Amino acid sequence: MATYSPKHAPGSSPQTAYTTPASTALFRRLVWEGTVPIEIRIDGKELPAGSDRALESYYVQAPRVGYLPLLIPDIKRHLAELVLDDSGVRFLKEEDWWFEAEGGVLMKWHWPVGLLYDHYTTSVSPGASSSSSSTTHWLPFRLTLHLAAPPTDKLLLSPSIEACKQAFMGQLKEADFLRWGSTKRVTGLRKPEHDGLWDGVRDHNFDDYWRVASKITPTTTPSSVPPVSGAPPSSQSVLYRPASTEPGHTGTISAGTAQQTNNAVDGAYSVRNVPVKIYLPDGGPVIQEPISALDETGRPTTLGAILHKFLPLLFPSASLESPSSLAYAIVQGILPPSDTEMAWLGACMAGADGWVNVCVGLRGATTGLGLIGL
Amino acid sequence: MSSSHLTRDEFAAACNAFLQRPISNDETSALRGHLGWTLLTSPTVSSLRCLARTVNVRVIREDDTESDEASLNDLDVEEEDIDDATAAPISDQTPTTFVTVQQYIAYSPTFAVPVFYFSSHDANGAPTSLEAILRTNLFKQHVTRSVTRTAHSLSLPGEDAGAPFPLLSQGDHPVLGRPCWFLHPCGIPTAMAELMEEPDMSTHSAAWIDTWLALISTVIDLRT
Structure with a gap:
């Protein structure tokens, strides 16, 4: 589920700038600030000798409106470069990277993170999971990073930010x-x-x-x-x-009841x-x-x-x-x-x-x- | 049936009419772009349909990365007819490398017209880059010569940031769900309206796909 950053609480948002009703601006803000907590692990089978296997995961609070290719520079710096030794880093090819969720579900480069998560949670039927049927069962969103052999027929050709x-x-x-x-x-x-x-x-x-x-x-x-x-x-x-x-965010917002009629178009x-x-x-x-x-x-x-x-x-x-x-x-x-x-x-x-x-x-x-x- | 747009049901009807239309032996060479198509239906949502066929295209140019910059900016549309020669029967040519291309005619609910999608792979099953596709005879050669290329799109000369859409880009196939290349359909309705003006055209359902293919064939060599 989307988390909500308190620093953007509605009362403190300077939301009058775009002549949109307050409630519209609020919901746009809520959507924008929504994030998905993601845990990323590198596929252990693909790690070359000399890698630091003690370092397991990288956690990131990814914006729903963002895309996985935008996370790659961070993942490289904070995970891949630490796990791999110098020679491993030298041979690192980000264009071969790809992500997979539990159950072998491929993560598309060109779908927003929020959509990837929503589509994953709605696809994996709660009934199919014996461990828990709670809605938080899928948090964090656990992704495996593969360093090689992308299934290119199912992805856009490259994970580049430009393609995205x-x-x-x-x-x-x-x-x-x-x-x-x-x-x-x-x-x-x-x-x-x-x-x-x-x-x-x-x-x-x-x-x-x-x-x-x-x-x-x-x-x-x-x-x-x-x-x-x-x-x-x-x-x-x-x-x-x-x-x-x-929770903790109930309907206390005064509704955008402004009845302007000047922008029907x-x-x-x-x-x-x-x-x-x-x-x-x-x-x-x-x-x-x-x-x-x-x-x-x-x-x-x-x-x-x-x-x-x-x-x-x-x-x-x-x-x-x-x-x-x-x-x-x-x-x-x-x-x-x-x-x-x-x-x-x-x-x-x-x-x-x-x-x-x-x-x-x-x-x-x-x-x-x-x-x-x- | 409108001359410029189709509803999803009209598209389905036009596909059926197109598939059922008899093609005589005399026509087969002229209408090679019309051969080999079959109807593909989504297993879960039966209203999602497209036409599909698989063709092999020849690699007609070596890796010419070096000279690309010059030739891509060379707007030499005069040579348009050269590709007719290269598209001649290929039976007795020395065997060349082939790229396998899956071609699709799918429906765009946004633009309410059919859209040409394709994906391609080499003999090993590896998807081919746009660069490699441009070295084949899939695209008409005047297009190959004049387009501006990025790794993910092709644009016609004169298109810049202000032009609405690139000629070719990547997007999810509406029936198969996986990313494919597609020719952007935004110019299709205007062109179709003009071509379908002929009196007996618009009443003839099969004519819609026929005419649309003629339009696509200005960019894609469908006779391969």
Whole structure:
């Protein structure tokens, strides 16, 4: 689950800069500051003679919005160079490195760390693990670093930061296209702004990233659409917080109830489509379909509704909490309620690449994708 | 069926029509790009489909890393036709090295058009670098000569940071899930709209993939 750094507690955040409602800025901050604790060990079988096998692991608190290639310089300095002797270090080839989670699950270079973790935890069914079914069972996220023979057919060709940046920018532009029907917003950025987006991710700098990203990301200010339940979706989500989210952070935030109507064009509910990918467990495919902010009746599309629509056998109703649901859905490490609006997720809970990643896991000991049976 | 875009269902219908379309013996040499395709369906989500085929492409150039810089900036589109000669029947040529290329026609829900994906490996099964791919006759030679290359993408001349997408980049295959190379589809809808203007085209489902392949063949040599 995402950890939350107290130094960015909402009360102390100077979040008025981007003319976004306070609640939007808060959730963007929460997503940005989310991290995954990772334990990295080098595969013992690949260590050359002369290595210091006493040094076992390197621990890092990795930003959810970051990527594994960004961690490599640190891992090299603090683990590989200490474990290997001088001649071992000399022959170290980072381009041959690759990571694997327990159970032989390959970690993709071009997926954000938060997605790798969410997809891993939803894929490894709790029922399949005899030791514990607790949600913290997978913490820290234990990764094995292999120093040679990468399965290149399943990875991007190299773990380079440049390849990762390219993939990131590609995703960002595709998200832009889905939202607005063109990539004019991203391509209209000046070169330093363009680079600033990636630099913000690389340096894990919220302000650098959002200074630019706020120009291309919609806001949650209710525009032409009155909230269905009488309260803005953001306040609803703050107050209705499932027990699984981090403790000690309950709904005391005054909701972003500002009713500005002057930015309908940029509003989260004005986008053509919300960039959403649904990840199925156990190596199942990624489902991507056009998901509009509003349904045919003009009401906001909800998470429960889209999961019921695309995975009706796993989600027999639009209520994710219903006992008949065979699966659950995670976004940025938390279980959003069924009536979470997709447009709101797009504005507040998307990754740095602009996409809302919904990871679906099977409940209880039920395993096997045969159940999806689409 | 729109002339510029397809829904996922229309794409499936167009693929079926394309596969069922008879190709006469007279046409086989002209339509080699149309041969060998089969339908691939995701085992878990049956609405996820693509067309797939495997071809061998020849390595037609030695490792010319030294002269790359000069030739890559050489925008010599005049020589476009030379590759027609190299694509002539290869039966009696001395055996050369081959690279095996898996080609896919998959659907992009973002751009609502088919996308050309491929992955490639050498005789030992090792994936080939972009550099090595460019030494084969997979790409039309005028493309090979004019593109700007990084280790992870190809861009056409004139594309810079301001251009929306590179011509070729890496991304997850929508059906197989593993990273592949793909030709960016952002220019496809405009071109398709123009090509499908002909009156009897848009009513003919198979014509969609036919026309789309014609478009792709301006960049990829599909006759290999």
